[in-house]
């Protein structure tokens with residue numbers, strides 16, 4: 001199978017993506033993670049897919065009425081435009097880019113529409129590989145409860161047993177990403193507060209940036225872990 005383009009190995013910044021079933025806690029975790037990284041004086045930019053640009057808005061608005069390969073192409077088109085207009089320039093300028101949903105979401109959500117993993121992988125083959133792909137998980141019952149609190153937004157999220165199906169497809173997706181050379185980090189968020197989840201991701205990011213920084217920052221991270229569990 002085709003490999004995704006390695007993320008700008010020559011770029012100055014770091015590209016970190018966060019995926020996981022709808023309602024698992026991606027957006028909440030990113031808010032905490034951004035706070036932690038800003039306190040570390042890391043220059044970060046958060047972004048989201050579908051993007052806030054014209055193709056992203058179209059994909060979001062049409063998710064209830066457009067299905068299958070047509071919808072998959074809309075999300076992929078948004079991703080390529082997002083990379084070109086926003087993500088790559090930020091990386092080139094040395095930012096840490098945190099993206100709420102990326103290719104793994106396509107490999108899961110469009111499977112809920114009956115598409116094959118191989119088709120989706122090939123459709124996204126030219127999308128840059130992130131330096132770190134975080135996959136948040138939890139027991140499907142926990143995810144369903146969180147999604148119910150939030151309120152499902154669209155046709156894909158309202159399907160019967162969608163949380164269980166997403167959780168299952170994420171397991172397959174993560175195996176596939178690992179075999180394809182992605183560096184992934186899986187976190188079971190069931191027993192953890194969002195701040196502890198964020199602290200775990202922060203440590204992985206610091207390790208990527210400069211291994212020596214982990215030791216320097218260990219005290220702070222440990223106090224966050226301990227205080228919020």
Ligand SMILES: Nc1ncnc2c1ncn2[C@@H]1O[C@H](COP(=O)(O)OP(=O)(O)O)[C@@H](O)[C@H]1O
Pocket residue numbers: 020021022023024025026027028029146147149150189192193194197
């Ligand atoms: N680690 C966590 N533990 C408990 N509840 C959480 C956790 N993370 C998120 N939540 C709650 O779950 C709901 C969905 O979170 P959200 O971040 O919007 O999910 P997503 O972006 O993955 O759809 C929110 O009510 C949020 O407060």
Ligand SMILES: Cc1cn([C@H]2C[C@H](O)[C@@H](COP(=O)(O)OP(=O)(O)O)O2)c(=O)[nH]c1=O
Pocket residue numbers: 021022023026027049050060075076101102105106107109110153154156157
């Ligand atoms: C990035 C991406 C998102 N989506 C869908 C998943 C969500 O249902 C929707 C984004 O809606 P949103 O309400 O922002 O979901 P969440 O808060 O759970 O992240 O877009 C795809 O179907 N394919 C994709 O490639």
